[in-house]
Amino acid sequence: MSAQAPPPPPPPPPPAPSLVAADTVVHVDRVSKWFSGVVAVSEVSFAVSPGVTAVLGPNGAGKSTLLRLLCGLTAPSQGTVRIFGADPRIDATARGRIGLVPQQETMFDTHTPVAFVRLAAVLHGVAGPEATARRCLGIVELDPDDSRRIATYSKGMRQRVKVAASLVHDPAILVLDEPLTGLDPRQRRHMIDLFHRLGDEGRCVLVSSHVLDEVERFGSRVLVLAKGRLAATGDFRAIRDLMDDRPHRIQIVTDQPAVLAGALLGAGSVSGVRLISDDTVHIETTDVTRLRTLVATAAVDCGVHLREFAPLDDDLDSVFRYLVGGR
């Protein structure tokens, strides 16, 4: 009997293709969250890489709950949340890499802005908390020497103090829950520039909003939440096109609604007409821009006097209802 070499071990199977990109910072996998039987977030999965990502959804869509889950402030009822591969709920180091601007206005109102931001720096173990606090207040264009208490600050100024506090430890992930609330147009522009700059520098910036036009300026990546579900994800322009392609309802108030409706039906681009009253007609169309031109032309041609031209369903709720239709 001769000695026989053991058969060579089979080659290891090739690694399964990963669904998570190499630069993924935040990974959410089939996450649900419910409170006392009310589902706030349902089966949401996505991955986020460095750069600015907007979380868009109407009020009550689950945006804030989702952001709280990302920060570990609450545990998912199902699924997993990972920040740099760690669970933020239990891993303090991972949590320490997050800068959060919470939605609530509450702050420590007896503090001055610099004291509030300095406290954040101290709690994050930043060396030189005073200098850091002053620098961060400068970034959001607030005076570090202002000795007034936060209680005396306007909503917009409080938002900026919160943003400054979120920056003290140079976070790799910034989670901003409706950060533009209360800001004037100039400050909005500055904040959006700042968020872009932070994203361009390699940070992962997650910004929530329920204002469509605001999100458009945040960047091209967007997560659309509706009724706790991820309704759409990807490039904002594609989602915007999808929104624009849906049927729109327009209310026109005029002295001769029947005459105008007849003229519009004959001109095309109108998929439905409904006479509501003696002076009001509702028009359904997929091309609002063309309809505007048609209405103006028809009004001149027919001698019709126009009093109102108003979209009936341009609010976010109806947009989201359309996006999640059939789900």
Next chain:
Amino acid sequence: MSIESAPLPTTEGTPAARRSVLVPLRALTMLLLRNQATRGRLVALAALGAVGVLVGAIVTDNSTLDATVAGTRFVNLYGLSLLTPVVALVFGAGALGDLVDDRSLVYLWLPPVPRWVIALAAWIATLIVCSPFTVGVSVLMAAATGGGAELIVGTLWASLLGLVAYSGLFTALGLRFRRALVWGFAYLLIWENFVAQAGDGAARLSILSYLRSVLSAYTGAGLELADRDLTLSFVVPMVVGLLGVAYTARRLHTTDVD
């Protein structure tokens, strides 16, 4: 400074979280002290203390009992049974409970500060803010009764131990229950002042019985259900206080933060 020109914080020279916990402990204690010490609370509890001192002087002046015995009974009735637990409840329940209610706990919870540091800071802040209204006022009350040095020293120790125990207990309660004041008053009224009076077994689970034992041991004046071993009477309130801190830290790990 414009956004364009202001340098953002950089990671160089700013890591640190591994530094001494004393820095965040001090910062948190100062913050919580400031939050707890609202004008309304301070005025109400100062009034409660002033009434105690005033009544203490009047009652013992008119008493036929020995001044030490009368003083011991009054300190037990007002200082230990009412003032110390109520003041500790009002401030302790608010230490972290106020932050839960107004949703500002997130600013302490998210940074990588150990949970026990937050719990300890809340306890220390409660001890500091309560001390003048409990230990200070109780000692003044004892002095006002003219009960002598034994009464003052006994009152000092008993109220101090009561403060340690109740502060830990009610700080934990403030984090655990949304209506911590109601739960706290229910505990004080139903358990400490009713159930615990029923017998020795129940009294063992009452903080008050240990405080009474300390007071009674120093003054020699007999008090109901005040026959605990003196060493045990010092140890149990301290253990209760520390258990409260431990529970608060544990609760901070598991609580949902708004």
